[in-house]
Amino acid sequence: MTPLDERALADCVETAALAPSLHNSQPWRFRISGDTVEVYADHGRQLEVLDPAGRELLISVGAALFTLRLAIGVRGWVPEVSVRPDPDTPDLVARIRADRATTPSEQVGALAAAIPARHTNRLPFTTAVVPADVIEQLAGAASAEGATLTVAGAVSRDAIIGLARAAEQRLGTRGGYRAELGRWTRPGPHRRDGVPPTAIGPWDALEHLPMRDFGLVHPQPFRPSERFEPHPTIVVLATGGDGPADWIRAGQALQRVLLTATHLHLATTPISQALEVPAVRAMLTGTGDHRWPQMIIRIGYAAPAAATPRRPVGDILI
Ligand SMILES: Cc1cc2nc3c(=O)[nH]c(=O)nc-3n(C[C@H](O)[C@H](O)[C@H](O)COP(=O)(O)O)c2cc1C
The missing domain is CATH 3.40.109.10 (NADH Oxidase)
Known part of the structure; x- marks a missing residue:
C-alpha cells in the first residue's frame, strides 16, 4: 500500500x-x-x-x-x-x-x-415514488453518523412546505438579507464560489415548492417557468442535541445521506429556509423527543444537475 x-x-x-x-x-x-x-x-x-x-x-x-x-x-x-x-x-x-x-x-x-x-438539483423531479427500501437505506446512512432521517407523511410534508415558504418570505425582510444573497450569487466568469446562474433552475410555475430564490438580486434575463412535482418527497435530518458538535455530526450525516442518494440514482435538494428563522424552526422541533431538525431534503428522480x-x-x- x-x-x-x-x-x-x-x-x-x-x-x-x-x-x-x-x-x-x-x-x-x-x-x-x-x-x-x-x-x-x-x-x-x-x-x-x-x-x-x-x-x-x-x-x-x-x-x-x-x-x-x-x-x-x-x-x-x-x-x-x-x-x-x-x-x-x-x-x-x-x-x-x-x-x-x-x-x-x-x-x-x-x-x-x-x-x-x-450536485444540488433544483430542477423539477418526476412523479415516480421513492421506494421504501431506498428511504430505509438513506435512514441507515443518517443513523450510521449518529443522526436520524424521517420521511414526512402527507400532512407534515404540506406543513413543512408551508412553513418553508413563510420562512422564505420572512427572510426576505431581514436586514442585510438581500445584500448577503447578492454577494453569493453575483455572476462572474472567474468566480470559484457562490451559486452560479447555471445552478439556479427554473421557476416553479405553481409556486408550490419553497425553492430558495437565488435569482432574487441578480435576475437572469430569461428564466423558464416549469411545473414541479405536486407531491415532493421530503425528509428531515435531525440530531439529538443542538450545539457545535451536533452541527458537525449533522454535516457528516447530511453528506453520507446525499452520497447514498446519489449512488441510488436519486436527485437531492437541501431546503433550509425553514430552519433559518428561529420561530419557524421551533415549530418543526418536537417538544417531547429532543430531536433538533438540522436539514430538510427534497429527494426524487430528475435529469442531472450541473456542477458548481x-x-x-x-x-x-x-
Ligand atoms: C447547510 C446547507 C444549507 C443549504 N441550503 C440550501 C437551500 O436552502 N436551498 C438550496 O437550493 N440549496 C441549499 N444548499 C445547497 C447549496 O447551495 C449547494 O451545496 C452549493 O451551492 C454547492 O452546490 P452543489 O451542492 O451542487 O455542489 C444548502 C447546502 C448546505 C450544506
Missing part, C-alpha cells in the same frame, strides 16, 4: 472540497502535516445574516469532513478522526490521521464514487 504522503493528502482535500455548503460558501480550510489533516472552520466565509450562530457553517464543514474521511478511506487507509480535539482552538473542527492500511469496503468505494456525481465551481486547493490549504 502506498503511504499517504502530503501530496496524496492534498488530493484528498481537493476531493473533500466537493462537499455541499451553504450558498457554496466553502467555509473550510485544511492544514496537512505528515499523515494528518486538520480541518478548520473559516468564519470569514460565514453568512452572518442567514446563519448568525454558524450552525450551517459547521454543517458544511461536517460535510467536507465526511468527504475527506471517504477520500482517505478509498485510498486504502483507515481515517482516525478526532472531532474538536482542542478546546482552546474552537475553529479546529477535526484532526484526521491516515492510521493504518486496509482494503476499502464496497460501501466506501460506492460512496467515494458518488462524490463528484453529487470550487476554489483551487491552494486557496484552502493553510
Whole structure:
C-alpha cells in the first residue's frame, strides 16, 4: 500500500472540497502535516445574516469532513478522526490521521464514487415514488453518523412546505438579507464560489415548492417557468442535541445521506429556509423527543444537475 504522503493528502482535500455548503460558501480550510489533516472552520466565509450562530457553517464543514474521511478511506487507509480535539482552538473542527492500511469496503468505494456525481438539483423531479427500501437505506446512512432521517407523511410534508415558504418570505425582510444573497450569487466568469446562474433552475410555475430564490438580486434575463412535482418527497435530518458538535455530526450525516442518494440514482435538494428563522424552526422541533431538525431534503428522480465551481486547493490549504 502506498503511504499517504502530503501530496496524496492534498488530493484528498481537493476531493473533500466537493462537499455541499451553504450558498457554496466553502467555509473550510485544511492544514496537512505528515499523515494528518486538520480541518478548520473559516468564519470569514460565514453568512452572518442567514446563519448568525454558524450552525450551517459547521454543517458544511461536517460535510467536507465526511468527504475527506471517504477520500482517505478509498485510498486504502483507515481515517482516525478526532472531532474538536482542542478546546482552546474552537475553529479546529477535526484532526484526521491516515492510521493504518486496509482494503476499502464496497460501501466506501460506492460512496467515494458518488462524490463528484453529487450536485444540488433544483430542477423539477418526476412523479415516480421513492421506494421504501431506498428511504430505509438513506435512514441507515443518517443513523450510521449518529443522526436520524424521517420521511414526512402527507400532512407534515404540506406543513413543512408551508412553513418553508413563510420562512422564505420572512427572510426576505431581514436586514442585510438581500445584500448577503447578492454577494453569493453575483455572476462572474472567474468566480470559484457562490451559486452560479447555471445552478439556479427554473421557476416553479405553481409556486408550490419553497425553492430558495437565488435569482432574487441578480435576475437572469430569461428564466423558464416549469411545473414541479405536486407531491415532493421530503425528509428531515435531525440530531439529538443542538450545539457545535451536533452541527458537525449533522454535516457528516447530511453528506453520507446525499452520497447514498446519489449512488441510488436519486436527485437531492437541501431546503433550509425553514430552519433559518428561529420561530419557524421551533415549530418543526418536537417538544417531547429532543430531536433538533438540522436539514430538510427534497429527494426524487430528475435529469442531472450541473456542477458548481470550487476554489483551487491552494486557496484552502493553510
Ligand atoms: C447547510 C446547507 C444549507 C443549504 N441550503 C440550501 C437551500 O436552502 N436551498 C438550496 O437550493 N440549496 C441549499 N444548499 C445547497 C447549496 O447551495 C449547494 O451545496 C452549493 O451551492 C454547492 O452546490 P452543489 O451542492 O451542487 O455542489 C444548502 C447546502 C448546505 C450544506
